[in-house]
Amino acid sequence: MYYFLAMRSEKKPDGQKQPSFIEEARRTQIIESAIETFMELGYANTSLARIAERAGISKGVIxxxxxGKTELMEQIVEQVYLGIVAFVVPLKEKETTAAGELRADIRAVAAYMRNHRSHLLALGEIRNNLRTPDRRPRYGVAFNEPIYQAREALFxxxxxxxxxxSFDCRVMAVSVQAAVDQMFAYWVTNPEHDLEAHADELxxxxxxxTRAGHPEETANR
Amino acid sequence: MYYFLAMRSEKKPDGQKQPSFIEEARRTQIIESAIETFMELGYANTSLARIAERAGISKGVIxxxxxGKTELMEQIVEQVYLGIVAFVVPLKEKETTAAGELRADIRAVAAYMRNHRSHLLALGEIRNNLRTPDRRPRYGVAFNEPIYQAREALFxxxxxxxxxxSFDCRVMAVSVQAAVDQMFAYWVTNPEHDLEAHADELxxxxxxxTRAGHPEETANR
Amino acid sequence: MYYFLAMRSEKKPDGQKQPSFIEEARRTQIIESAIETFMELGYANTSLARIAERAGISKGVIxxxxxGKTELMEQIVEQVYLGIVAFVVPLKEKETTAAGELRADIRAVAAYMRNHRSHLLALGEIRNNLRTPDRRPRYGVAFNEPIYQAREALFxxxxxxxxxxSFDCRVMAVSVQAAVDQMFAYWVTNPEHDLEAHADELxxxxxxxTRAGHPEETANR
Amino acid sequence: MYYFLAMRSEKKPDGQKQPSFIEEARRTQIIESAIETFMELGYANTSLARIAERAGISKGVIxxxxxGKTELMEQIVEQVYLGIVAFVVPLKEKETTAAGELRADIRAVAAYMRNHRSHLLALGEIRNNLRTPDRRPRYGVAFNEPIYQAREALFxxxxxxxxxxSFDCRVMAVSVQAAVDQMFAYWVTNPEHDLEAHADELxxxxxxxTRAGHPEETANR
DNA sequence: AATGAATGAGAGTTCATTCAT
DNA sequence: TATGAATGAACTCTCATTCAT
Structure with missing residues (x-):
């Protein structure tokens, strides 16, 4: 499930040198600084200079x-995405019914959102804006494909x-994801909004x- | 309903000179050129120079x-938004039941999407990215407030x-809008996707x- | 002869807009400023910033x-080369004998060198250093090909x-050009050196x- | 003859510590790596980072x-120059007549060129471009002075x-050197060109x- | 003896905006 | 009304060099 790893930009060959501890620490520091900058200033106003300034380091360190800037942003996407998956997947697997799993999923994501506001905001900024050199969207909706497939399987x-x-599983999957994402966006704009209640309501x-209400509606599509 | 005009960046005082016909034509031309540029290149790659180039005019004309660039983008948002409202509202008002109105609304928006792909894409680019001089989001989710209130009233x-x-009308309103917006995004990425079927499914x-299934569930929140 | 035009980077189509007077003046000014900078500081130390500074204009004007920088340098090469050709060719055409034409050629070039020191120096800097994006030499010796062919025909x-x-015309052509070019370089380093005497000696x-000294040496290769 | 050592950037005082074997090996390795980089990428694209990368070592080692970069380049010039001299001088000394010595010289240099293409190309890149801190050419034509004097003596x-x-010995010396250098450049650009035949032709x-053809032309300048 | 990490300057380029014509 | 010209700031990226380990 959530087989995002298949989208990783480049698998590191085993023979590659291991990054040192300090190297890893710096990369993490820069990524965190970039995430905060994206959250605060938005994609268009996030420059390497500002990221470096916030991190208290020289521009060249990045x-x-x-x-390059592109690799930094791809690393952010990867890191954040892996964090979500690592948190959500275990919480879903405890459930037995499909309905229970869907509810657990939504609540787990909401819980994650509360604690990773800046990460998810940065993820959104980059997803919405990063483009390939020929100017086509780098991620876009296709980025959600693994999520869609997981939800489709559930349905x-x-x-x-x-x-x-009976319903169209793809449309339902797309709509669930949309509602969840928008829950986050709404909460970001209205911080006093009750995120958990929203998740329950969702x-x-x-x-x-989704539930089979009337006998004649039971699914066999 | 849809009282978006209250958000207009600057109301022209009545005493102001009326724009000439050619003035209005130029503005429309520039806005259309900008919309296409936003759609094709994305927010970050859309410069006044490229807009002018596409329009076949000099940069200074804009x-x-x-x-400034900001006013141009605000004008795009306003124009596109007004276009949506003008199309959707009449179609909703024919309906008598709330459920019927919701269905008509969703289908009307889908119909509009099919014919105004670039406009809605540009709207999204600007909404996601435009910021005030102090770098806070210019539109964001709050932009949807009139829509939310209209849908809340319906519910x-x-x-x-x-x-x-019985359900939380605000959450339902937010979720409907999210599902509709994502339907558009999904269709943009997958042009062969059946937009109308998706709308019906939604x-x-x-x-x-929303429907009152069991007696004890009837709303009185 | 000297059909350098065939090497021009891009022929302007007739339908292209004519550059305005002020446009042409600025380009000339920038080119001259660049030539002086190349002469004084050398290729590696010539940046757009320094060219602009010398010209008393902003960097963005260039x-x-x-x-881009590449087009500027290619324009310099073209301009300088055309200047040489325009000066030298008429002086050669007056001669009747091949020997006379060779002598006239060498002397004409020497005369041109005296009056266009910076231009020729800049030409040399760029020829020696400009590379294509894939890092292969942009000009190199092949640049001399039209000259070689003209001299070959003479011989x-x-x-x-x-x-x-009898001798190998290509080797002779290459050697004449080498001797002439080095005459210039030598004079640049030793400004008191008598350029005209050097040309006569050459x-x-x-x-x-080249002359047919002994009967058995007369050419029929 | 060829008293190039007088130009060495810095004579090491006799009291200085002898470089260890491994020290010498590293320097040689770096110099060879630099030579190949200069040849392949040209002066402007040759950075310490790229030299180190090619050598498979860390940048700091250089x-x-x-x-500094300057000393590295001066060392390259010195090494290459000494290599030429060591090869050419012995071959000249076997000759008895001046004409024979000139011919032997040219052929020897051509032979050397064939086997040291990258070295000579790197030498040219550095000679053409290296400048002192006040931006005047570090080598330039003056670099040839020892060669010129040797050839002058021969003539x-x-x-x-x-x-x-009778002829001007300095002009003849300069011209011989120019013809020989250009023979190399021509061969580099046209690898199928017959270098040895070119040398013979030269x-x-x-x-x-140079030869005394008519009695009245015999030299006594 | 060698490395990886960091710096700060400077490179070419793009940009929104201003202004004289 | 519209243009072309110019500005100055900000951008990403590369570089030679320094330094602690």
Whole structure:
């Protein structure tokens, strides 16, 4: 599930030299500094100079530790994404019913959002804006594909065992992800908003949206 | 409803000179050129020079007709937004039931998306990226507030007349908008995707999510 | 002869807009400033900043008038080369004998050198150093090909009419050009050196080197 | 003859510590790596980082073994120059006549060129570009002075013993050197060119250019 | 003897904006 | 109204050099 690793920009060959401790620390420091800068200033206003300034280091240090601005941003995406997966996946696997898993998923993501606000904001900035040299989007919606497939599988399972009614699994997967993402965006703008209550409400929403209510609606698509 | 005009960057006082026809034509030309550029190159790669080049005019013309890059982008947002409202609102008002109105709304927006792909893409680019001089987001989620309130009103009406179950109207409104927006993004990335079928599926989804299924669930929040 | 035009980087299509007077003046000013900078500081120390500083203009002006540093340098080469050709060719055409033409050629070039020291120095700097994006030499010896062919034709004519002995025309052409170029370099380093006397001496040298001295040496290669 | 040592950047005082074997090996390794880099990428694209990368060592090693980039380049010049002298001088000394010595000289240099292409190319790159801190050429034509004097002596000898006609020995020396250098450059650009034939042709050329043809031309300048 | 890390200057380029014409 | 010209700041990236380990 969440097989994001398949999207990693470049697998490091085993024969490659291990990064030293200090090297790793610096990279982490720079990435964290970049994340905060993206969150605070937005993509267009985030320059290497500002990242370095916030980190209290020289501009050239970033160029020393990363091949370029692009590699830095790809590293951020990778780091943040891996963090999400590592947190959410274990919490889902405890559930037995499809409906239960969907609810657990949504609540887990909400919990993660509360504690990683800046990381997820930076992820969004980069996803929305990073482009390849020929100016086509680097990530875009296709970035969500592994998530979509995981959710599709969940829905199909629920349909097969009679929990869920018949519906288009892809549309449902896309919509769940959209609602979850927007929950985050809404909370960011309205920090007093109750994130956990929102998550529960969302779980209710999709429970109603998916459950097999009337006999004739039971899924067999 | 959709009282977006209240957000307009600057109301022109009534005593102000009316823009001439050619003035208005130039502004429209520039806005269209900018929209295409945003769509094709993304926010970060859209410069006044490129907009002018695409329009086949001199760079200075833009500065002449717009106070600056910021005003141009705000004008784009306004124009596009007004276009959506003008198209969607009449289609909703024909409906009598709340559920019917929701379905009509979603389908109308989908129809609009198909015919205004570049406009909506540009709107997204600007909404995601434009910031005030002190670097806080210019639009963000708050931009959706009028839409949220309209949808909230719809849901509340449905709850009051017994069509809808009890749920948090704000969360539902946010989620509907998120699902609709993501439908667009998904279609942009997958042009062969059936937009109208997706809209219908979404209407089903939210019909199930909102309808008063069991007596004890009838809304009175 | 001297058909350098065939090497021009890009022929301007007739439909292209004419550069304005002030545009042309600025380009000339920048080129002259660049030539002086190349002469004084050498290729490696010549930056756009220094060229602009010498010209008393902003750095961005150069970028405005030239596509980039590369185009500026190619323009310098073209301008200087055309200047040489325009000066030398008419002086050669007055001569009737091959030997006379060779002597006239060498003397004409020497005369040009005296009055265009900085231009020729800059030409040399760029020729020696400018490389394509893939790092291969942009000009190199191949740059001399039109000159070589012109001289070859001269020598062949002299051999055919019996003025010259038999020798390899290409080697002779290369050597004449080398001797002439080095005459310039020597004079640059030793400004008190008598350039005209050097040119006459060179003419003598190649007269002896080429003339048909003994009957059995007359050319028929 | 060829008293190039007088130009050495810094004579090591006798009391200085002898470089260890491994020290010498490292310096040689770095110099060879630098030579290849200069040849392949040209002066402007040759950085210490690239030299180190090619040598498979750390960038700091170069700074450890050489005072700076300048000293490295001066060492390259010295090494290459000494190599030429060591090869050419013995081959000249076998000759008895001045004409014979000139021919032997040219052929010897050509032979050396064939086997030391990268060395001579690097020498040229550095000679053409290296400057002192006040930006005046570090070598330039003056670098050839020992060669010029050696050739002048040869020509004067030939004139005194009646082999050669009267001509300006300095101009002849400069021209021979120019022709030889350009032979190399031409061969580099046209690798299929017959270097040895070119050398022979050059020897013929200067034999005709120098020899005492008519009695009244015999030298006594 | 060698390394990796860091610096600060300087490179070419792009940009929004201003202004005289 | 519209243009072309110019500015100055900010951008990413590369460089030679220094230094602690």
């Amino acid at each position: 160029s020393y530790h990363f091949a 199909r399972r629920g349909q097969e065992n009679g929990e869920f009614r 779980a209710d929403l999709f429970e109603h949206a | 500065s002449y007709h717009f106070a 509340r009406r449905g709850q009051e007349n017994g069509e809808f179950r 209407a089903d989804l939210f019909e199930h999510a | 970028s405005y008038h030239f596509a 062949r004519r002299g051999q055919e009419n019996g003025e010259f002995r 003419a003598d040298l190649f007269e002896h080197a | 700074s450890y073994h050489f005072a 004067r000898r030939g004139q005194e013993n009646g082999e050669f006609r 020897a013929d050329l200067f034999e005709h250019a």
